[in-house]
Amino acid sequence: MSVSAIDGRAADALILRIAQRDMSALESLYNAMYREIYGYLFSMLGGDRSGAEDLAQDTFVRVWKYAPKFSPMGQGRAWVYRIAGRLALNALGNRSPCTEELTDSIPDSSDVEERALDAQAAAQALAALTPDEREIVTLHAVAGLSLREIAEMTGRPLGTIKWKHAEAIKKLRSLLGEGFGREGTE
Amino acid sequence: MKDNDSLYDIEKxxxxxxAEECASAPLPPFSVVLSRLSASGREDGEGEWTEPSVEEKADAARRRRIRPSRVxxxxxxxxxxxxxTGxxxxxxxxxxxxxxxxxxAVEYSENPETDGEMGEIGRCSSGVSDSDLREDSDECSSGQPERDGE
Incomplete structure (x- = not known):
């Protein structure tokens, strides 16, 4: 599910203006994308709200910094996600593994089945995945990017992305309960 | 659990x-980003961020063209x-x-004096028959042809 308030081409145009050192363009991009970037980082960081806020703000500082290197191809949104993703992966790399702690706090699957999944539980379930898998699922589920766009963005083969995505979904199912999703097509 | 649940329902x-978390998240004022940008500029030795002049923009563009990696x-x-080339x-x-x-070496071999010696040595020592030697005895002898005796 995409929470985007801006499409790739509109983001392209804003980033090009930012490259020309137009601060009002950065403000527009920030207003349009802050929340979705925050949501992506919140999921990537396993539900750490303050960490997500911090990195979301840092993402826009880096957008300003790296905008002159940006080449517009209708991938402006994906480009911003890429910056945020790198920050998240760096932050995850600096943290000690905490998968066991997090999976302990994931609610019982029978409870989850009965109600909508809350954000904290979702983020904690995602935290049980490897950083690669988490990035793919989050970009697909939260940012609304297609698997092809994710492949282009991360520079990996589409087949690898599809395989890792399917593996991640299987893991999430076993974590959150079989009843949460069943075999079928996308 | 519904029958039409797909494998990817969990992702949805x-x-x-x-998305709910995003919608409820507060949007920090843009000034927070500005202050971070200034701090980042200070860390990079660029000073506080201010709106650059046209000259500064041109200068920055010129500097960007020559990056350390390119150097x-x-x-x-x-x-x-x-x-x-070396x-x-x-x-x-x-x-x-x-x-x-x-x-x-070529010049050496073209030297008439040395060439003569080499030629003679070659001619007289390369399996020439005795009769040949006799016929060419004037060539191989030491300047005393038989005729002189006659």
Whole structure:
């Protein structure tokens, strides 16, 4: 599910203006994308709200910094996600593994089945995945990017992305309960 | 659990949950980013962020054109070119020296005096029959042809 308030081409145009050192363009991009970037980082960081806020703000500082290197191809949104993703992966790399702690706090699957999944539980379930898998699922589920766009963005083969995505979904199912999703097509 | 639940329902639910989180998240004022940008500029030695003048923008664009990585690549390429050119010059010099040596050897072999000696030695010692020697005895003898005796 995409929470985007801006499409790739509109983001392209804003980033090009930012490259020309137009601060009002950065403000527009920030207003349009802050929340979705925050949501992506919140999921990537396993539900750490303050960490997500911090990195979301840092993402826009880096957008300003790296905008002159940006080449517009209708991938402006994906480009911003890429910056945020790198920050998240760096932050995850600096943290000690905490998968066991997090999976302990994931609610019982029978409870989850009965109600909508809350954000904290979702983020904690995602935290049980490897950083690669988490990035793919989050970009697909939260940012609304297609698997092809994710492949282009991360520079990996589409087949690898599809395989890792399917593996991640299987893991999430076993974590959150079989009843949460069943075999079928996308 | 519904029959039409797909494998990816779980992903949709995660997306929906995070979308709710996003919608309820407060949007910090843009000034927070500005102050971070200034701090980042200070860390990079660029000072506080202010709206750059046209000259500063042009200067920044010029500086961006020459990045350290490009300088390193340029220097490496120059080093490779110098190395290859040096090797080529060395090779040419060695070739010249060799050809000069070969030329002097040719000059040596073209020297009539030494050539004569070599020719005579060759002619007289290369399996020539006794009769031939007799016929050509004037050539091989030491300047005293038989005729002189007659």
């Amino acid at each position: 639910k995660i997306g929906a949950a995070v 390193v690549v340029g220097l490496s390429a120059a080093a490779v070119v110098v190395f290859l 090797g080529l010059l060395l090779n040419v010099m060695l070739n010249r020296k060799e050809s000069a040596q070969a030329d002097s």
